[in-house]
Amino acid sequence: MATDTQANPRDRIAWLALAGLAGLVIIVLLVSWWRRPPQMGVDDKVFQTVDALYTAVRSENPSRVTQCEERLKGYFEKGLLPKPAFVFLMDVIARTKRGEWEPATKRLYDFMLAQRREGKKPEA
Amino acid sequence: MPKRNGFTLIELLVVIAIIAILIGLLLPAVQKIRESANRMKCSNNLKQLGLALHNYEGINGQFPPAYQTTDTRAVGSAFGVSYPDDNGNGLPGWGWGTLLLPHLEQDNLFRRFDMNAGCWAPQNADAVKTKVAAFLCPSATGGSDGFEVQKEGADVRHGVPITLSNGNRVVFAHSHYVTNAGVHQPWGRQPAYSFDFDIPEPIPENGNKLARIDGPFYRNSKTSVAAVTDGLSNTVFLGEHSSILSNKTWVGVVPGAVTPPRLDLRPWPSENNAAGCLVGVHSGPDTHDHPEVIIHAPNDPFGHTDEMWGEHGNGCNILMGDGSVRFASTFTKPLTWVALSTRDGGETNGN
Numbered sequence: 001m002a003t004d005t006q007a008n009p010r011d012r013i014a015w016l017a018l019a020g021l022a023g024l025v026i027i028v029l030l031v032s033w034w035r036r037p038p039q040m041g042v043d044d045k046v047f048q049t050v051d052a053l054y055t056a057v058r059s060e061n062p063s064r065v066t067q068c069e070e071r072l073k074g075y076f077e078k079g080l081l082p083k084p085a086f087v088f089l090m091d092v093i094a095r096t097k098r099g100e101w102e103p104a105t106k107r108l109y110d111f112m113l114a115q116r117r118e119g120k121k122p123e124a
Numbered sequence: 125m126p127k128r129n130g131f132t133l134i135e136l137l138v139v140i141a142i143i144a145i146l147i148g149l150l151l152p153a154v155q156k157i158r159e160s161a162n163r164m165k166c167s168n169n170l171k172q173l174g175l176a177l178h179n180y181e182g183i184n185g186q187f188p189p190a191y192q193t194t195d196t197r198a199v200g201s202a203f204g205v206s207y208p209d210d211n212g213n214g215l216p217g218w219g220w221g222t223l224l225l226p227h228l229e230q231d232n233l234f235r236r237f238d239m240n241a242g243c244w245a246p247q248n249a250d251a252v253k254t255k256v257a258a259f260l261c262p263s264a265t266g267g268s269d270g271f272e273v274q275k276e277g278a279d280v281r282h283g284v285p286i287t288l289s290n291g292n293r294v295v296f297a298h299s300h301y302v303t304n305a306g307v308h309q310p311w312g313r314q315p316a317y318s319f320d321f322d323i324p325e326p327i328p329e330n331g332n333k334l335a336r337i338d339g340p341f342y343r344n345s346k347t348s349v350a351a352v353t354d355g356l357s358n359t360v361f362l363g364e365h366s367s368i369l370s371n372k373t374w375v376g377v378v379p380g381a382v383t384p385p386r387l388d389l390r391p392w393p394s395e396n397n398a399a400g401c402l403v404g405v406h407s408g409p410d411t412h413d414h415p416e417v418i419i420h421a422p423n424d425p426f427g428h429t430d431e432m433w434g435e436h437g438n439g440c441n442i443l444m445g446d447g448s449v450r451f452a453s454t455f456t457k458p459l460t461w462v463a464l465s466t467r468d469g470g471e472t473n474g475n
């Protein structure tokens with residue numbers, strides 16, 4: 001005689017399917033959160049330079065990219081640009097030096113679109 | 125006890141979850157069809173505006189200006205609004221859209237305006253709120269029922285409503301279309317060069333190189349067909365600017381106004397622009413941006429309030445001077461966008 005504590009096999013499969021779907025949703029959310037571009041702070045000069053970098057990358061103009069790279073390095077050294085954002089931007093610039101202009105554009109576009117410009121201005 | 129063959133609650137939950145996922149997958153396809161219809165309607169609006177512009181030019185020998193100021197040196201105050209502002213803006217401030225109304229089968233509305241008074245004058249308060257479908261893109265979110273015109277607020281990213289001497293606020297109808305001022309932003313010039321936008325300004329940051337406003341529309345512009353020497357089919361006249369980025373209007377310009385980004389809707393990283401940007405945008409690079417060369421094609425990801433912005437994916441519809449409507453992608457090459465923005469830059473464009 002079956003007792004109340006014994007699970008129905010159909011229920012078990014259904015529970016597994018539900019857990020699988022929930023797991024899938026959680027994984028998708030985690031991956032999208034993990035792949036979120038870093039924030040670059042609130043400094044006006046940094047914003048202008050990243051904007052100029054975007055123009056330089058879309059123009060496929062190596063000398064302008066180098067100018068922006070030098071300025072970004074300076075801002076990083078002064079503490080105006082957080083390290084994760086600096087590393088991200090240097091990766092974009094490295095791609096342009098390898099001639100990968102389109103992937104660099106796409107990556108920089110997503111980075112810029114994700115910026116929020118919220119928080120306190122760092123002391124330079 | 126007989127065995128029951130129905131579904132258990134858990135099985136039903138699984139089925140519902142699978143259906144929800146399938147709907148989630150199908151929804152973008154349905155929205156794509158809707159968006160395609162909206163984009164066509166938007167394109168038709170721009171074509172209608174293009175016809176109106178050419179009708180106006182046919183009668184007046186020139187296209188309407190982005191907006192009007194009769195005397196940029198006149199000093200005074202009208203209903204609590206002081207003029208001129210730092211940019212030389214003053215009375216009456218009427219914009220390109222108001223001047224086009226008789227050519228858009230909106231004569232009755234046009235007759236309601238007191239064109240001798242400022243566009244912010246109380247006697248115009250009701251008429252300037254009128255929603256005109258030709259100026260509204262169905263895809264644009266962020267509002268189409270009018271907005272309170274603002275002046276600079278707590279910082280360069282916020283504004284506060286302009287209040288008239290009678291205690292009322294200035295509310296203008298929305299426009300999701302803006303005029304093209306060219307490479308430089310007329311609303312961002314040094315005050316000394318803001319009386320007449322046809323006079324070039326020497327830019328110290330750029331080796332004292334002279335810069336002038338080179339687009340087809342700006343304050344008091346008198347652009348004729350002959351003045352567009354780059355060719356009408358190679359010059360952008362109008363483009364989209366959704367109110368999800370910042371509020372724009374067809375009505376006109378109030379001295380001292382600003383165009384704050386819609387931080388209530390999205391955390392845009394951009395800043396306010398000055399009054400003239402209520403009716404116009406530019407392509408960049410701006411005269412004062414050097415050494416940063418910033419060119420913003422439509423939908424530039426930082427969302428400048430003085431760029432074109434459409435909600436049709438990665439770009440927006442633009443009206444060329446010849447009346448044709450094209451889609452401009454955000455990935456348009458910067459120098460191509462600059463070339464399309466000037467009326468007489470002498471550039472050569474591909475297709």
